[in-house]
Amino acid sequence: MTPFLATFVPTQLVRLSSVDIAIVVFYFALVLSIGWYLKGRANTGEDFFMAGREMTAWVAGLSFLSANLGALELMGWAGSAYQYGILATHWYWIGAIPAMLFLALVMMPFYYISKTHSVPGYLKLRFGEPSRALSAVSFAFMTVLMSGVNMFAMAKVMQIVLGWDINFSIWVSSLTVAIYVTMGGLRSAIFNEVLQFFLIWAGALLIPILGLYEAGGWMNLKLQIAQRASAQYVHLWSGLGSFTTNPMGIHWTGIVFGLGAIISMGYWTTDFLVVQRILAAKDIRSAEMAPIIGAGFKMMVPFIVILPGLLGLAVLPEKLVPESVATVTGGHSYNDVLPLMLARYCGPGLLGLGVTALIAGFMSGMAGNVSAFTTVWTYDIYRPLINSKASDHHYVNMGRWTTVIGVLVSVGTAYLVMQFASIMDYVQALFSFFIAPLFGTVVLGMLWKRASGPGGFWGLLCGTLCSIGMWTWVKVDPSALRYVALSSHAKGLAQDMYQALWSFLVCVVVTVGVSLATNPMPDSELTGLVYGLTEVPHVGEVPLYEKPLFWAGVVTVVFIVLNIIFW
Amino acid sequence: MISIWFFIGIALAVNGALILAAGIYQLINPPAVPTVVLFHLHANVWWGALLLICGLAYCVRFAPSRQV
Numbered sequence: 001m002t003p004f005l006a007t008f009v010p011t012q013l014v015r016l017s018s019v020d021i022a023i024v025v026f027y028f029a030l031v032l033s034i035g036w037y038l039k040g041r042a043n044t045g046e047d048f049f050m051a052g053r054e055m056t057a058w059v060a061g062l063s064f065l066s067a068n069l070g071a072l073e074l075m076g077w078a079g080s081a082y083q084y085g086i087l088a089t090h091w092y093w094i095g096a097i098p099a100m101l102f103l104a105l106v107m108m109p110f111y112y113i114s115k116t117h118s119v120p121g122y123l124k125l126r127f128g129e130p131s132r133a134l135s136a137v138s139f140a141f142m143t144v145l146m147s148g149v150n151m152f153a154m155a156k157v158m159q160i161v162l163g164w165d166i167n168f169s170i171w172v173s174s175l176t177v178a179i180y181v182t183m184g185g186l187r188s189a190i191f192n193e194v195l196q197f198f199l200i201w202a203g204a205l206l207i208p209i210l211g212l213y214e215a216g217g218w219m220n221l222k223l224q225i226a227q228r229a230s231a232q233y234v235h236l237w238s239g240l241g242s243f244t245t246n247p248m249g250i251h252w253t254g255i256v257f258g259l260g261a262i263i264s265m266g267y268w269t270t271d272f273l274v275v276q277r278i279l280a281a282k283d284i285r286s287a288e289m290a291p292i293i294g295a296g297f298k299m300m301v302p303f304i305v306i307l308p309g310l311l312g313l314a315v316l317p318e319k320l321v322p323e324s325v326a327t328v329t330g331g332h333s334y335n336d337v338l339p340l341m342l343a344r345y346c347g348p349g350l351l352g353l354g355v356t357a358l359i360a361g362f363m364s365g366m367a368g369n370v371s372a373f374t375t376v377w378t379y380d381i382y383r384p385l386i387n388s389k390a391s392d393h394h395y396v397n398m399g400r401w402t403t404v405i406g407v408l409v410s411v412g413t414a415y416l417v418m419q420f421a422s423i424m425d426y427v428q429a430l431f432s433f434f435i436a437p438l439f440g441t442v443v444l445g446m447l448w449k450r451a452s453g454p455g456g457f458w459g460l461l462c463g464t465l466c467s468i469g470m471w472t473w474v475k476v477d478p479s480a481l482r483y484v485a486l487s488s489h490a491k492g493l494a495q496d497m498y499q500a501l502w503s504f505l506v507c508v509v510v511t512v513g514v515s516l517a518t519n520p521m522p523d524s525e526l527t528g529l530v531y532g533l534t535e536v537p538h539v540g541e542v543p544l545y546e547k548p549l550f551w552a553g554v555v556t557v558v559f560i561v562l563n564i565i566f567w
Numbered sequence: 568m569i570s571i572w573f574f575i576g577i578a579l580a581v582n583g584a585l586i587l588a589a590g591i592y593q594l595i596n597p598p599a600v601p602t603v604v605l606f607h608l609h610a611n612v613w614w615g616a617l618l619l620i621c622g623l624a625y626c627v628r629f630a631p632s633r634q635v
Contacts (some may be wrong), residue, residue, distance in 0.1 A: 002612060019585050019586075019588070019589040021584055022585055023585055023586075026578075026581055026582070026585075027578075028577055030574070030577070034574060037569065041568070059571060087596075130627040182591060188603065191571050191574065193575055194571050194575065194576055195571070195575055197577065198575050198578065199578060199582075202579060202618055206614055210604075210605050210608070210610060213605065213608070214604060216606060218588065268623065289609075290607055336629070344603065344604050345601075345604055345605060345610070346589075346603060346610075347589075347602055347603045347605055347606065347610070347611055348590075348592075348593065349585055349586030349587075349588075349589035349611045350586055350610060350611045350614060350615075352585070353582055353586060374610075
């Protein structure tokens with residue numbers, strides 16, 4: 001048998017019917033058609049890298065959310081819900097909603113009026129070239145690693161569900177993303193992300209609906225989980241008083257301060273992958289509304305991600321195991337729970353749509369990483385450091401080539417990721433390395449005018465090194481976890497929360513210390529970049545129901561009520 | 568420029584039509600052994616119909632001919 005034919009050996013979890021295959025093929029045809037249609041609208045740098053800055057609040061908001069709705073969201077967190085119970089929901093609620101609202105109401109005006117192309121671009125304006133270079137290089141590094149994680153996760157799903165060879169899946173998906181992003185730039189990525197958002201919901205929503213029907217409703221589901229696992233698997237907060245009374249081995253301080261105040265703030269407000277979608281908004285009101293719309297939908301995502309994981313605990317006949325065990329025993333791992341639930345409920349047609357939803361989720365995450373990488377490489381590394389005098393046309397071509405190269409590097413990264421036992425812990429570690437210190441630098445830059453250029457640079461560098469140092473320390477000596485996470489009972493995710501907290505604090509302390517020891521920047525250079533020296537733009541005279549502040553209030557109330565209900 | 572919502576309408580309508588057709592076929596020719604849990608609910612029939620209706624509504628509302 002030739003290697004190509006070997007990719008279709010029928011060892012899959014399910015067998016796709018002809019209608020399922022038609023749905024999957026139609027999806028690939030449609031995303032490529034959108035890229036083809038938009039290729040004539042990506043001729044200038046502003047079009048290719050910023051989608052012409054003409055997106056409505058809904059398009060920008062759904063794209064903002066969809067760029068994050070990648071492999072980790074769909075498969076990783078469903079697996080985490082099976083492993084840790086409803087605690088995984090914290091990454092959707094306290095680990096996202098406050099940060100999204102903070103981005104909308106506090107930080108977005110500065111990003112928007114500075115007309116920066118990227119978050120590193122803002123650092124250049126606020127702290128100077130060294131901070132931008134450090135941030136851009138670390139972001140580019142993180143982005144291709146994230147993209148590799150997405151690819152690996154998708155290929156794994158294709159292997160489990162369809163029996164496709166993992167290499168075949170990686171190359172098919174990555175080439176598709178490369179083609180449509182290369183042709184249409186950010187606009188193509190955004191359009192496809194919105195499309196993917198709808199397909200993900202259309203394909204994934206049936207699992208919790210049918211699952212709850214089978215389990216006999218939420219109350220019966222809780223009883224079954226209590227019998228098969230533990231009653232603590234369905235409580236968000238009540239088990240977080242101690243490291244030992246919840247499945248995740250984490251204390252509430254780690255969730256509130258590490259996740260809610262640092263990691264999520266860092267990710268949702270400074271990770272250019274998501275912020276880039278908001279920068280493409282057509283006006284300040286759209287730019288503020290987009291994260292609020294994203295927050296509204298983000299609160300609902302656990303219904304299609306966390307609930308299937310919990311349902312898996314109750315209704316799946318087999319016991320899922322960690323990835324490392326599954327590899328040895330040949331069983332199914334936690335990360336397989338979503339495909340297993342899909343196979344359980346979805347017949348011909350629905351199975352194709354469910355598989356398409358998974359592929360769409362993975363491809364939207366990958367496209368988001370690639371388009372963000374392309375912009376940061378072109379505007380924040382290539383133009384300032386390598387070739388600063390080229391034409392706009394040259395930079396657009398550089399963007400197209402970088403898209404292809406970025407995809408190829410991501411493919412290489414996907415093979416690297418295969419060596420790691422747990423996808424989630426690996427990515428959380430990455431967040432801690434770069435995102436938490438970056439949030440410290442950006443937020444100090446926006447809120448404290450005394451922060452100086454050297455202060456911003458050294459704070460960012462020391463925070464990042466601190467994070468890498470702690471991670472390495474625990475890798476070399478696992479017993480060091482009791483110092484980093486404040487308890488010997490802490491587990492991997494708890495370590496990441498505290499690691500982020502310490503690296504943020506180191507960043508802030510160093511930034512403040514160095515800033516006070518160096519000359520302040522003149523006010524004239526900080527206008528439009530810092531609170532107190534900037535006239536913050538307002539959305540104008542609009543009815544109450546069109547004001548971002550009103551909808552932020554609505555989202556906040558729903559967020560609080562949900563946390564109380566599932567306490 | 569064609570609205571993104573029109574593309575979404577096409578995606579939902581085509582997927583809905585395919586799923587509905589598959590569901591109706593299974594309704595008429597049920598397999599000897601159900602392949603999925605809760606087969607008797609025929610989820611692909613009503614879910615496919617729902618997607619088809621939503622998709623057609625989007626296609627009509629955001630048709631290129633109706634764009635200014």
